[in-house]
Amino acid sequence: MIEAKGLTKRYGDKTAVNDLSFTVKPGVVTGFLGPNGAGKSTTMRMILGLDRPTSGSVTVNGRPHADHAAPLHEVGALLEAKAIHTGRTAYNHLLALAATTGIPRGRVDEVIDLVGLRDVARRRAGGFSLGMGQRLGIASALLGDPRTLILDEPVNGLDPEGILWIRNLLKDLAAEGRAVFVSSHLMSEMALTAEHLIVIGRGKLIADTSVTEFIERASAGRVKVRSPQAARLRDLLAGPDVTVADIAEGTLLVSGLTSDQIGTIAGDNGVTLFELAPQQASLEEAFMELTGESVEYRAPARTAERSAA
Amino acid sequence: MTTATTPLRTGRVTQLRVLNSEWIKLRTLRSTFWSLFAAIVATVGLGMLFSWGFASRLGDHRHPIEHAATIAVTVPLRPYVIAQLAVGVLGVMVITGEYSTGMIRATLSAVPGRLPVLWAKAAVFSVVVLVLMEIVSFVTFLGGQAILSTHHVQATLSSPQALRIVAGVGLYLTVVGLLGTALGAIIRSTAGAIAALFGILLVLPVLGEVLNLTSWGKHVSPYLPSNAGGDLLTNTPDPGSLGPWTGFGVFVLYTAIAMAVAAYLLKRRDA
Ligand SMILES: Nc1ncnc2c1ncn2[C@@H]1O[C@H](COP(=O)(O)OP(=O)(O)OP(=O)(O)O)[C@@H](O)[C@H]1O
Numbered sequence: 001m002i003e004a005k006g007l008t009k010r011y012g013d014k015t016a017v018n019d020l021s022f023t024v025k026p027g028v029v030t031g032f033l034g035p036n037g038a039g040k041s042t043t044m045r046m047i048l049g050l051d052r053p054t055s056g057s058v059t060v061n062g063r064p065h066a067d068h069a070a071p072l073h074e075v076g077a078l079l080e081a082k083a084i085h086t087g088r089t090a091y092n093h094l095l096a097l098a099a100t101t102g103i104p105r106g107r108v109d110e111v112i113d114l115v116g117l118r119d120v121a122r123r124r125a126g127g128f129s130l131g132m133g134q135r136l137g138i139a140s141a142l143l144g145d146p147r148t149l150i151l152d153e154p155v156n157g158l159d160p161e162g163i164l165w166i167r168n169l170l171k172d173l174a175a176e177g178r179a180v181f182v183s184s185h186l187m188s189e190m191a192l193t194a195e196h197l198i199v200i201g202r203g204k205l206i207a208d209t210s211v212t213e214f215i216e217r218a219s220a221g222r223v224k225v226r227s228p229q230a231a232r233l234r235d236l237l238a239g240p241d242v243t244v245a246d247i248a249e250g251t252l253l254v255s256g257l258t259s260d261q262i263g264t265i266a267g268d269n270g271v272t273l274f275e276l277a278p279q280q281a282s283l284e285e286a287f288m289e290l291t292g293e294s295v296e297y298r299a300p301a302r303t304a305e306r307s308a309a
Numbered sequence: 310m311t312t313a314t315t316p317l318r319t320g321r322v323t324q325l326r327v328l329n330s331e332w333i334k335l336r337t338l339r340s341t342f343w344s345l346f347a348a349i350v351a352t353v354g355l356g357m358l359f360s361w362g363f364a365s366r367l368g369d370h371r372h373p374i375e376h377a378a379t380i381a382v383t384v385p386l387r388p389y390v391i392a393q394l395a396v397g398v399l400g401v402m403v404i405t406g407e408y409s410t411g412m413i414r415a416t417l418s419a420v421p422g423r424l425p426v427l428w429a430k431a432a433v434f435s436v437v438v439l440v441l442m443e444i445v446s447f448v449t450f451l452g453g454q455a456i457l458s459t460h461h462v463q464a465t466l467s468s469p470q471a472l473r474i475v476a477g478v479g480l481y482l483t484v485v486g487l488l489g490t491a492l493g494a495i496i497r498s499t500a501g502a503i504a505a506l507f508g509i510l511l512v513l514p515v516l517g518e519v520l521n522l523t524s525w526g527k528h529v530s531p532y533l534p535s536n537a538g539g540d541l542l543t544n545t546p547d548p549g550s551l552g553p554w555t556g557f558g559v560f561v562l563y564t565a566i567a568m569a570v571a572a573y574l575l576k577r578r579d580a
């Protein structure tokens with residue numbers, strides 16, 4: 001359980017996190033989304049007591065992180081920058097961390113097996129691949145069997161197998177009743193992993209919603225329809241809340257109607273359909289729409305490029 | 310499946326456990342081994358070389374060396390000047406190694422009180438360096454004197470001031486290392502902290518020689534850290550120097566101040 005209230009962090013004039021309030025509940029994976037520089041990592045560092053909030057406060061399992069007698073048992077973290085000394089073996093890294101809290105050696109072996117690093121546990125972390133490093137970071141996070149987990153972009157740079165592994169791991173951890181807080185840039189990834197979403201842009205809260213709700217809103221009425229009778233269908237679909245766009249020869253993008261409704265209308269009127277596809281892929285678009293004004297670092301718009309040329 | 314099969318929730322962070330953690334960290338890095346190895350080889354190897362060189366000059370009867378018996382006490386231990394660099398670098402890296410790799414964030418989120426980490430690093434490092442360098446110092450002294458004994462000018466541990474100087478090498482090197490740790494915690498970059506430490510140990514003494522040429526500078530230069538610390542290790546003090554224990558006390562005081570600043574900053578700053 002993480003509770004942030006009015007969390008604010010300024011670095012000089014730069015406001016990295018701006019009056020952020022949210023709750024991360026146990027038993028679910030909560031996705032933390034935002035474009036580059038939105039303040040995700042800064043928020044996570046404040047939760048862990050690494051950065052001091054300029055104002056506001058945040059508690060983990062009911063207390064500020066620093067007030068826990070054994071923080072490793074309360075919250076485990078995988079930070080964006082690998083928090084691992086490259087000169088030490090994976091085993092010794094975990095052993096040193098475990099020692100701070102009197103966690104027995106047996107648990108070190110347990111988490112090594114859990115993340116599948118047994119074969120390389122005696123090798124120095126500096127030589128680890130990205131995926132192995134992430135696994136070691138996750139092993140560190142799980143060391144104290146904590147009730148709350150914080151992971152900053154855990155799938156960054158992982159291969160599909162690694163991504164799948166993390167996805168299932170996070171779900172399992174949540175199913176065990178833990179609060180799991182995961183940051184990402186990728187809406188599509190979070191749609192598969194998380195149940196709840198907290199979206200920020202320029203340090204400010206943009207959305208605090210369940211994934212289902214977000215997806216419904218995102219894909220509401222966006223359906224791609226391909227038909228040899230596109231023009232006829234276009235007229236049939238017309239209505240006050242419906243917009244239809246021609247996106248290619250014989251292909252329409254319909255918003256304001258579900259695919260069920262479109263299929264029914266087509267069937268009733270004997271219109272042949274080649275394709276009827278709810279636009280799930282528009283998740284990223286919806287995300288970008290949501291965060292559009294708050295994107296901080298973006299490539300110059302194409303049109304601007306063209307007019308400059 | 311991810312749940313621990315062994316009950317874990319009994320543990321809590323204590324200073325003793327943090328000490329154990331830092332001991333594990335220190336002994337599981339190769340850089341620890343190599344820095345200490347360098348310090349030991351420099352002290353023993355160069356100590357023997359200096360002793361051998363001094364012995365051959367003693368053998369030259371046309372140019373007798375004045376106060377040979379006094380000089381003989383310190384000759385084998387002179388390489389402490391080199392050893393202090395290796396020990397100092399290790400002292401720095403004990404903390405900057407964590408900043409450069411990001412490990413510090415794992416460390417400080419496990420021990421959010423933060424100060425126990427600094428104390429533990431300082432304590433573990435001190436004990437290791439003190440024990441090791443005391444042994445090395447005594448071995449070097451005795452070995453060096455064995456070489457000198459061929460010319461019948463050797464000193465013994467009961468020569469005037471000899472015991473203080475021999476034991477002092479370990480003490481001095483330990484404090485140099487701690488100064489490195491404090492600077493490392495303040496500056497947080499390996500290169501920066503090493504530059505600062507070497508500046509204090511190597512550049513300031515040169516500055517001190519310049520100061521000695523001025524009337525007021527004479528009163529300042531004995532208080533420069535390396536001059537004050539070095540008082541412990543000489544039996545031919547410069548005029549106006551503070552005396553062995555006072556000088557060393559001043560050096561310890563500087564280090565304590567640096568450590569206090571380090572502690573304050575570690576507690577205050579974002580990690
Ligand atoms: N220590 C710092 N000093 C100054 N500015 C900082 C510091 N840390 C972060 N910032 C700034 O605060 C803002 C938020 O950064 P943060 O790293 O939290 O974003 P993020 O959401 O994690 O981004 P990304 O997706 O790229 O990881 C950025 O503009 C960044 O430049």
Ligand SMILES: [Mg+2]
Pocket residue numbers: 040041042080152
């Ligand atoms: Mg980030």
